[in-house]
Amino acid sequence: MHHPVVIIGAGPAGLTAAYELVKNGIKPIVFEKGDKVGGISRTETYKGYHFDIGGHRFFTKVEEVQQLWLEVLGDEFIKVPRLSRIYYKGKYYNYPLSLFNTLSNLGIFESFLILLSYLQAKWQPNPVEENLEQWVINRFGKRLYKTFFKTYTEKVWGIPCNEIQAEWAAQRIKGLSLKKAITNALFGTNNTKTLIKEFDYPVLGPGMMWQKFQAAVEAQGGQVDLNSSVVRLEHDGKRIERVIVQQDGKLVSVAGDHFISSMPIATLIHRLDPLPPDAVLQAARNLNYRDFLIVALIVNREHLFPDNWIYIHSPEVKVGRIQNFKNWSAAMVPDPTKTCLGMEYFCTKGDGIWTMSDTELLDLATSELAKLGLANAADVEDGVVIRQPKAYPVYDHEYRRHLKVIQDYLATFENLQTTGRNGMHRYNNQDHSMLTGWLAAKNILGENHDLWEVNTERSYYEEFTIKPAQQEKVLAKV
Known part of the structure; x- marks a missing residue:
């Protein structure tokens, strides 16, 4: 089996690349290991309730991305007023x-x-x-x-704040x-960066956007295969020759001319065959990630709070943020007399929160919701747990050095591009991930763009932690 372009990952970056290619007459194949498209920007469903893996606003200053959104989704966007506050000791604080x-x-x-x-x-x-x-x-x-x-x-x-x-x-x-802050309050001046007051949002959540992208790619001859995990990338010299894909319990070999990957870059390194030099493998092992899980609770209450989401600063609970999906779009909650809340927990694979059973997590989320005074535990009727490994690439004190080793090695392949948040170990928003996919497609079409120059604000390159004086803090490894 041979395809002109093989794309690994059907998230925002991979699907944007595929969409741009089919518009220009090139029919790629996209492999997605999950059972739905969208990556971390997908929408999950449970008994008719729709919810995000974290909230995903559609707001961008990148004109090309804005045009793609409107082109693909059209009038199925709704305008959502933005309200997010800090919840601390039973009171709401404006944010900022x-x-x-x-x-x-x-x-x-x-x-x-x-x-x-x-x-x-x-x-x-x-x-x-x-x-x-x-x-x-x-x-x-x-x-x-x-x-x-x-x-x-x-x-x-x-990570302790004194290590950031x-x-x-x-x-x-x-x-x-x-x-x-005092000057702003007294004199009405404000030179700080302001927050947007409203944003676009697909009526049934962000996954709706990526399902539309998938349909558009397939309608023009592209192929999107779900439940398909790329387990090996075989190369010869400076070119990737083929990928080995696990589908339905079988291994399938797929050759290609060009390859675009949005799988975690550290995972990509370990799936190359032959394997890279030891120094590159070690650099990949040293890239760290922060994982994430959401406990979606169905609450028998019509209204709880007006915010799209609230930040939980209270130290007595583990939940970090709570989404109110009804306030993103009423259509995401099938019963208007009920509310669906997303209790978000930031964790590291293998730690105490990650290893809790679904039943334990449902009990924890319900008890913390009641402890915060946001709802009665008796009003929680049902719920489901979704786990998302490698949700956030961590900028620790040595990540830049390790990433440079990997980046330099991958640059030796003339037909491989990495895109997206995890594909570049870059804390990108979905619009910047899309832009990397779009430019990767443009490169295949004959243009010349450096994907690593996308979103070069200093904050995206700044090392996140300082090196501890004694033993380094160990986070999740590949």
Whole structure:
């Protein structure tokens, strides 16, 4: 079996590449190991309820991507007003933090202590800013840092804040300080980056977009095979010759002229045959990931809170974020008298949360929902657990060096391109992942684009952690 282009992965990057190719008369084959398209941007369903693997807003400044969305989905987009807040000790705080809302919720005494802590930080600042903890305390004071920054950041990344680099914090918390927040509140000025007030969203979730892409690819002669895992890429010198695919318990050999991969780049390295040199294999082993699972709960309540999602900063619970899918699109919840919540847990494969059984996770999510005071446990009627390994590539203190070794090695293949979040170990949003797929297709069509230059904001390259003074913290390995 031979195809002009073989694409590994039917997520945003892979399907965008396939779509651009069929529009230009090239019929690729796409292999997806899962049972549905979309990758981490897919939509899962359970008893008629639709939910994301994390919320996926459709908003981009990339004109080519915006045009693709409209071209493929058309009038099946809806406009969704954006509302997301921080939930802490039973109260909602605006996000980003606003002065009067924050002070009102905290009360006079706590606000006074926060002000004293801030003044102390201004009077005796940390002389160095090597990590996020030092950086935030210098701008907000220790008390506000512990209240609104520490817990959530450590929930998401599983790394102490004093191991996260200050440069990364400077990019993620652009232009913010307590002084600036007070100035903005008193004088109405705001030079910080503002958040969008509404976004586009497919009426039945993001998976609807990728199903439309799949249908468009197949309608023009392309092929998308689900439940098809690429277990080996055979190469000879500077060219990939074929892939070996596991389908229905059998191994199938598929040759091709060009190959595009969005599988995790570390996994790709270990599936090359012959294997790369030991230094490249070791670099792949040293790339780390943060995993993710969502517990979707069906709650017998018509309304719970108006937000699309809320950030849970409360340290007494493990849940990090809660999606309210009814507030993304009412069509995602088949019974208008009920609500579907996505309880999101950031974890590492093999840790205490990841290894819990589905029953234990349903019990945990239900009890934490009640503990937060957002719903009664008795109102939770049903639920389901979805696990997503390798959801977030981790920018640890050596990731850039390891990735460069891998990148240089893969560059020796003249007919292989890697795309997407995991295919490039890049913390991309779906629009940037799509752009890498689109440009990969353009390269096959004769253009010359460097995919590694896509989304080159400094924050996407900044090392995420500082090297601990003693033993390195071990995260999930390939």
